[in-house]
Amino acid sequence: MRVLLTGATGFVGRGLLKRLSTQGGLQLRAAVRRQESAFPESVTVVQVADLRGDTDWRQALEGVEAVIHSAARVHVMDDQAKDPLAEFRAVNVAGTLNLARQAVSAGVKRFVFISSIKVNGEGTASGKPYTADDTPMPVDPYGISKLEAEQGLQALSQETGMEVVIIRPVLVYGPGVKANFRSMMSWLRKGIPLPLGATGNKRSLVAVDNLVDLIATCIDHPAAANQTFLVSDGEDLSTTQLLQRMGKALGRPARLLPVPASLLQAGAAMLGKRAIAQRLCGSLQVDIGKTRELLGWAPPVSVDDALRKTARAFEAG
Template sequence: MRVLLTGATGFVGRGLLERMSALVNLELIAAVRKPVSGFPENVTSHVIAGLEADTDWRKVLDGVEVVIHSAARVHVMHEQTSDPLAEFRKVNVDGTLSLARQAAAAGVRRFVFISSIKVNGEGTPVNVPYLADAQPAPADPYGISKIEAEKGLRALAAETGMEVVIIRPVLVYGPGVKANFLNMMRWLHKGVPLPFGAIHNRRSLVALDNLVDLIVTCIDHPAAANQTFLVSDGEDLSTTELLRRMGVALGKPARLLPVPSRLLEVGATILGKKALSQRLCGSLQVDISKTRELLNWTPPLSVDEALRKTAKHFLEQQSK
């Protein structure tokens, strides 16, 4: 089976590349924006200038049976453009649908689209998780661009017969994770006292290995065709629990101060960090029962196993 992977140098793409290059009877083509060295010998890379509406994918799609599309314009911390939604649409909607139309024309059987939980929304009440088939409610330009791409893909599937699988991950962590998760590990490793000892939210996370396992399952599982799936580790944690368990994984017990979450929220709002406060104090849970039942899938790694693997990589990098 010949599979095309976009976003092969991204965090999720690298995890997929590592896993899929070890699979027998699978020929992997990695689409990259510039030449990359160090890919496994059995991976063919093709340089694609960008994910745009006018990008020509025809040569790359020759003989491809499945496309895994993980490339996207992701969150921009300090957005400079006056119209962020237009910029997200250029890549995440126009570029995605152009690739999908060319894939269908080339005879691709299945298109696996890595979307985002932001399609569902920004947060849930405690113990009222998002469902895969619930009404979407995106609240930012990135989430809006992803739901528009999903709708376009579903319409294309109905028109052409190409199967579409949509996967909406929650926050992904694992070896090499960046951004806030990396900062959290740095704080814990340094023994910094943190004011997060009394947060009683619930958040779903997904380890990179678990997400990759589900994506690989969706390559050829008959029941995945034209379905939307949510994915997580299957165990939801409060921010306080996550910090404590990450501290254990790092061998650095978390030093947590029991500051009320409401006080943290007020302080963050005053400092212009409301979005960060929502991630630290708010809840966001997903129900993966559809994913489990329809695909007979279970996350292969537990939360603690995944945290240990993430911590091991972090500590190895710190020692270099």
Template structure:
């Protein structure tokens, strides 16, 4: 009889690709759900998928699968032009997730690991008042609402079917190949552009890609992870100003930060219609990972500075290749 293996969705994404590389070294059969034409590591079985919605047939991917790690999602985007963003998020993040989970339970999958989002908790915290894994959810945007609804459906399915469900809510993830705002900040720093972000006294939790992958791998087999929700971070919270200084150090380009007061930045952002950007730069979002540490006996294996250096090395290599 074939050995039971793992199914990873989102196998070519920022998180999924790194997770696949890690589990592929464990001598366990691995199936990666990918879109047509996607490239993956050798030795990993591909399962080609179409639209990730409630109609997708997963039977061919779930044979002899013990654990599903569901990374694929319709991700949060800054300027969503959909006529009904919540409906679009629900199609993939709720309908697609629960469709896969029901088929997984029917196929005898032991454990379903769902990569959710800290946006289920909310959009920000007061300094020293971090989110906890078992707080009442308070999502404020369509993406966060869709992730919360998927979590609720998964918990109901676990109670009904006996399949174990593990929910992981990451904060902002960074690491080699990171895109979006984190990459933009590295680009500004590498060019020596002065930034008006030297006077921000907030606190934000981040998580290095390698730390998130390590927690997911821990949750694959750990008995205490069953039917639990975990928050994850690097265990060190930084202000935006400190993050930029550390990032500049990793890039060997000292950050040129001007001490503009946060209230002035918020006011300017409001005039420009960029309140959400100002919230991320000036606001706080902290998480308490004591439950994750205690229940799983888990500690983030990679420090912030080591993760920043690894991220910066890949960024610099990409810049040199482009030139």
């Protein structure tokens, strides 16, 4: 089977590239804006323009049977765009649907779309996880754009018969992770006392190896056709528990102060950092029962093994 991967140089894309380039029975083609690094010899690299509504995908799609679409304008804190929703729509909606329509014309049988849990919303009450079949309630422009892309793909599937698989990951971590996750590892390595010893929240995370395994499963699993899946490690952690286990993986005990989460959230609100406090103190859980039952899938990597692998890469610099 010939598979086209978009976003091959991104965080998830690199994991997919490593996995799929050695998977028997697949001929992998990677679409990139520019070739910045070496690719495995087994991978065919095709240069494509930016992901927009008028991008020409014909060469990249020639002979392709399945597309894994992981390229996107990703969520960023403090977006400086004058109209963030318009920018997200130009890439994540118009760009995605343009690719999908050309995929139909090229005879592609299945389109695997990497969406986001932000389609479901920004947080859950503890013990009440999101499910794949909940009514979507996105809040920010990124989540709205991902939902609109999902809806456009589903309509295109009904019209044309091309199978669409939607995967909504939670926070993805692993070797090379950046943003808040890397910051927390840096704080722990330096031994900085953190006021996060009494959070009591619950959050679902997904190791990049687990996400990649599910995506690989969805390329040709018959039961995946025209379904939406949530994905996580299958074990939810409070921020306190995550820091403790991250510290263990790094070989540095977490120095955590038991400051009540309510005080942290109040202080963050006064400083204009409400979104950061929500990520550290709020809950966001997902139920992956549908993913397990319909696909017979389980996360192959445990949280602690994934944290150790992430820590080794972090320490190696």
